[in-house]
């Protein structure tokens with residue numbers, strides 16, 4: 001299936017196997033898939049759709065996606081939504097921590 005975000009198939013398959021939980025809030029997709037708020041959606045950790053590598057593509061829940069929108073990751077982590085959910089740089093998934101320390105880029 002071609003991904004409408006232009007994500008290469010091998011990246012898509014890798015990320016689908018890796019991210020069984022929202023990389024931000026940790027919601028478990030396998031048991032919460034009935035709720036619309038926790039439906040998985042594609043995320044570019046750094047908001048650049050040109051960077052479609054496994055270090056920048058992740059799966060997040062609809063709720064986090066709606067809240068983050070086009071915000072910068074670090075600004076979003078400081079915002080109200082993350083505070084209310086207890087999401088911090090320490091609680092996010094490994095791929096996000098790596099992106100904070102060493103942001104993915106095209107080069």
Ligand SMILES: [Zn+2]
Nearest residue numbers: 022025061064
């Ligand atoms: Zn989430």
